[in-house]
Amino acid sequence: MSCPSLETVVAWALDELPQAAAELFEEHYFECDLCFRRAQHVHRLVAELDGSLPPLLTSERREKLSAAEPDMPAIKVRPGERATLHLGGKSQFGLWIMQAAVADATRVDFEARDTHGELLFAHQDVPFDADRNEVVLACQLHYRALPLAGTFCVRLSATDRAGTRRVSEYLLDHEFEAV
Ligand SMILES: [Zn+2]
Structure with a gap:
């Protein structure tokens, strides 16, 4: 072999x-x-990255992963924007860096839907980086095999101390290299 x-x-x-x-x-x-x-x-x-669903990373996990995979693609995307992450070849893992006004947030909820509005997965009370105003989602090439592949319509919902909710939306496209 x-x-x-x-x-x-x-x-x-x-x-x-x-x-x-x-x-x-x-x-x-x-x-x-x-x-x-x-x-x-x-x-x-x-x-x-445990588990089979794309996890949201604490800044500590993000640093560890970036140190282990220095060439890993990391795509920044601002609210209302659409971007593409290419996975395949050397890029088995990639990060979505969602810019979001979370400096005053006490809690952030995350959900991803497909382009038909069907819920793909949701995470409550996810990690966020208040210093950098970022929420980081990790994706892996093997998601290609799952119905998760394709476009995520992501909605982040940040709640601050006063109970005000601020919603940010992103369109995250995944391109998987053919086998
Ligand atoms: Zn070998």
């Missing part, structure tokens, strides 16, 4: 490889320094 693609390694780390392919890879990586290191690395990243 020659070295599998990084994508295969990611699929392995996510437990998404068929058993025979997983066993082949495991035989290979014990004998291949490169794949062993890759597998360890990807495994750590996957653990870091």
